[in-house]
Amino acid sequence: MSGPIDFEQLARVAGDAVIISDAKGAITFWNAAAERIFGFTEQDALGQSLDLIIPERQRQRHWDGYEKTMQTGITRYGADVLRVPAVHKDGRALSIAFTVALLTAADGGVTGIVAIVRDETSRWTEERKLRRRLAELEAAAAH
Numbered sequence: 001m002s003g004p005i006d007f008e009q010l011a012r013v014a015g016d017a018v019i020i021s022d023a024k025g026a027i028t029f030w031n032a033a034a035e036r037i038f039g040f041t042e043q044d045a046l047g048q049s050l051d052l053i054i055p056e057r058q059r060q061r062h063w064d065g066y067e068k069t070m071q072t073g074i075t076r077y078g079a080d081v082l083r084v085p086a087v088h089k090d091g092r093a094l095s096i097a098f099t100v101a102l103l104t105a106a107d108g109g110v111t112g113i114v115a116i117v118r119d120e121t122s123r124w125t126e127e128r129k130l131r132r133r134l135a136e137l138e139a140a141a142a143h
Contacts, residue, residue: 017117020103023070023110025050025063037096037119039089053086055093066113073110075100083120095124 011018011029017037020029030045038045038053045052054062069075077100086094098117105111 014116017098017119018114019045019050019117020112020114021050022112025066027052028112029114034117037088037094037117038086044089055085055087058085069102069113070110073102073104073108075102075113083124093121094119095121 012031014031015033017034018029018031019027019034022028027045027048027050030040030042034045035041040052050062050066051059079099081097081099083095083097086096088094096117097120098115100113100115102110103112103114
């Protein structure tokens with residue numbers, strides 16, 4: 001491969017959503033896949049709080065963890081895939097899976113977080129249907 005890799009171009013064209021937020025939780029980068037998954041355009045999202053896509057009942061827990069990560073520079077989710085509910089622009093519930101990485105300044109202080117997000121709503125819905133059907137079959141077999 002010749003020449004340096006243009007990481008911003010890579011993030012813009014990635015099939016998974018790439019969302020970057022600053023130390024305060026404001027969105028600073030939002031790619032086309034994020035728009036496809038969540039329904040918000042880049043113009044809608046930039047500068048907005050991550051609350052844009054976090055269900056109201058999850059927000060306190062999210063921000064508690066976010067603030068702790070900003071203070072300590074440590075996330076326990078570095079390599080783990082997180083599966084959480086999210087919200088689409090039209091209000092419907094989504095099920096997303098994502099990984100996070102911390103962005104740091106030269107002095108080591110955390111400046112933000114990048115999340116690589118995949119929409120797993122259809123897979124989650126299908127698994128739920130299969131679990132329900134399995135439970136029905138097991139109940140029928142027991143009688």
